Amino acid sequence: MKQFDVVIAGGGPVGWACALACARSLTSGSAAPRVALIDREKVVETANNDAPLSLRVYAVSQRSITQLRSWGVTFDDARCATMDRIVVHTSGSDEPALTLSAKDARQSAIGAVMEHEALTASIVSAALSQGVLRIAGHAVSADLVGSARIVSLADGQLLQTKLVIIADGRDSALAPTLGLEAMSRDYERRGVVAHFQVNKPHYGDARQWFLPDDTILALLPLPDVGGAPAVSMVWSVGESRAAALLAMSPDALLQTVAAATHGAAVATAVLHDAVAFPLSLKRMSDPVAERAIVVGDAAHSVHPLAGQGVNLGLEDAQCLADLMSHSQSQSMDPGHALLTGKYRRQRYAPTLGLALTTDALARLYNLGSWSTLKPVADTGMRVLGRLPAFRRMLSSAAA
Ligand SMILES: Cc1cc2nc3c(=O)[nH]c(=O)nc-3n(C[C@H](O)[C@H](O)[C@H](O)COP(=O)(O)OP(=O)(O)OC[C@H]3O[C@@H](n4cnc5c(N)ncnc54)[C@H](O)[C@@H]3O)c2cc1C
Known part of the structure; x- marks a missing residue:
């Protein structure tokens, strides 16, 4: 079984940003990749091609x-x-x-x-050059076994990781398998x-x-x-x-x-x-389980009137970057409850604030x-x- 420090399930812009954030923070002396991302879709290369603009465009904030x-x-x-x-x-x-x-x-x-596509491809390119391993496939579960999560793919592959990050989008099928519940409207x-x-x-x-x-x-x-x-x-x-x-x-x-x-x-x-x-509108009351964090639209999706959905997910990635740097500098297990607990506390108010504001404006x-x-x-x-x-x-x- 392949072993990693962090496995991300879901290759949207937020999943890839989390993979990049973790790989930058978790450096190792060995050549083996410590961060893997499971992606069920092909990355669409947009650079230097004159394909028509895709309909899925985002207002990405300067921050x-x-x-x-x-x-x-x-x-x-x-x-x-x-x-x-x-x-x-x-x-x-x-x-x-x-x-x-x-x-x-x-x-x-x-x-x-x-x-x-252009946003995702740009982040993918930086993440791959930072040593993230891309694994093509469909994640079906992320079971807690002892002090690790075992992520199973539909093709039978098993990955062992200290921390799993669920980034499989608004209709997340993986988050409920962790026993985490979401409010949605x-x-x-x-x-x-x-x-x-x-x-x-x-x-x-x-x-x-x-x-x-x-x-x-x-x-x-x-x-x-x-x-x-x-x-x-x-x-x-x-x-x-x-x-x-x-x-x-x-x-x-x-x-x-x-x-x-x-x-x-x-x-x-x-x-x-x-x-x-x-x-x-979707919001998980708690996006954290033992050795697991849910990010991006899988944890919180909002009305697009403020154009902030993807930005909120990129802030999740920034928070992970800080936590993984801390884990690296303190030689801590990346899935340690102190770190996942810190993630819960730091992301609670900003995600709730945006959900309430956009919901009030939508009403x-x-x-x-x-x-x-x-x-x-x-x-x-x-x-x-x-x-x-x-x-x-x-x-x-x-x-
Ligand atoms: C009409 C509309 C307009 C919007 N406009 C804006 C805007 O202007 N600005 C903005 O910031 N946001 C906007 N958004 C929100 C934005 O689309 C989302 O916030 C963003 O896509 C979230 O990214 P994500 O990576 O969390 O999820 P997604 O982009 O949904 O990516 C999830 C990925 O996980 C993969 N996946 C799913 N299940 C599995 C599995 N089991 N195994 C492996 N991979 C899996 C999927 O194939 C997908 O690639 C808009 C949304 C809508 C509906």
Whole structure:
């Protein structure tokens, strides 16, 4: 049986970031890899290829980008768009209620929009060069046997590890096998995603409309496509509206988006057929079991209205990096209960805070639950949005 210090199950951006974080911290004199990642999907190479932009794009915060760069991750600028401002409109008003900016955050940018595949491939490349062993396969269980976890793969392989990190995404099948329970709520909303060519430069603005019909429309800047400016839409709508948007002709979809934004966004072509993702809230009350930690969407997934899902998972990886450095410097077992307990304490408040904030905003602006409070919230946002100190605080939190 192969033996490791840390085995990660799940090869999304968060799983790979955790693998990189652990491998950087756990150096050893021997050539044998101490960190392995089980990945059931092929890594999609995006560098130096002119494949069309994938529909799965994320707003990655400047803090996450800086963290990943400091770990040796390099990004393909041709497939990233810098985000300089977040402009929020409420109640169908043409005047922005709130503008968050890189200037207010005292950063060079609020972040960058990049594809899931490009982000993951960049992290994979750094992790492999740091000595992480990639094991292709499907993890089925991670049983505690004595002072180790034995991870079983569907093809019969067994891996022994001192610590297992579960990163198998929102529909995690592995976390429940550890006896860990999650609270989840289906928002009964869909995120309808499409890429558009637009008639004028986006100047790095991510724009968001909290619309009077209890839907939320966001347009994220994309890198130019075929020399023309482009944006990516995420429109959080009810299920029947999502079906109607998906069934529309490209022209009808463009007109519907132009009407919803009062002509602020004039899209000239649909670059990719729209698709819809289910939206839900999920949170594990405790993401830690003996010699096991659950990270990323497997532990906490949030409404995408704040564009923070992947950033929250990358913060999990940062926390692991600190713990593994501590384990290395103190010659401690990486799965020691003191370390996993520290992870639980450090990640509790930030993950709960984001879940509560995004859930409250979703109830206010997407689910129609607190309609009487909406005018108050709109006014509050407009008034606070005029206060430089408030804008600086929110801009720094977003960047
Ligand atoms: C419409 C929409 C828009 C979003 N926009 C944003 C945004 O702008 N910014 C942002 O930060 N976030 C955004 N998110 C959230 C983001 O998609 C997630 O937070 C992110 O994908 C979480 O990464 P992860 O690595 O935890 O999980 P995933 O990306 O789901 O990766 C899990 C991986 O584990 C693998 N896996 C699963 N089971 C097994 C197994 N048994 N064995 C081996 N491998 C396994 C899967 O194949 C997959 O590769 C959005 C989400 C939605 C739905």
